[in-house]
Amino acid sequence: MRAIALILVSFMSLGAWAVGTQEQPDRNDRIYNLTGAVGLKGYDPVSYFPEGGSQPQMGNMNFAGQYGNVVYYFASEAHRQMFFAEPTKYEPTYGGWCAWAMANQSYADIDPMLFTLNGRRLHFFISRGAKARFDRDLINRETAADNFWRSESGEMPRF
Secondary structure, eight states, X not given: OHHHHHHHHHHHHHHHHHHTEEXXXXXXXXXXXXXXXXXXXXXXXXXXXXXXXXXXXXXXXXXXXXXXXXXXXXXXXXXXXXXXXXXXXXXXXXXXXXXXXXXXXXXXXXXXXXXXXXXXXXXXXXXXXHHHHHHHXXXXXXXXXXXXXXXXXXXXXOX
């Protein structure tokens, strides 16, 4: 009886872990812009989108979830659930690196408050100047950044 209880508890623990974790086999998380294992410097990726409030919010460790090898913090359980229902919609482009830098074939960190949401594409930037230059020629800069990201990571860009 004790063995059955132990097995049952083990399965329940695995189920709870799986709710907040999701694999994506075609990712190259080794080159993502992370703080430890945390993406977006702890900001909630859903908060940038209209359904998440359109305002960057710092996430909360209590609502963390792991996608591939990246841990994201969310402002609420509802945001966490939205993310895991459609993670490729909410993940930042270019592994969370500066989109302007990617368009110029390099890497630069980001300021999570400097972003452009182009449809379903969430781009981040290191400075206001980088954001302004990228936004002025959005289509061509996205194409250049997409090509560089594909060559560096082996991943297809997020759309």
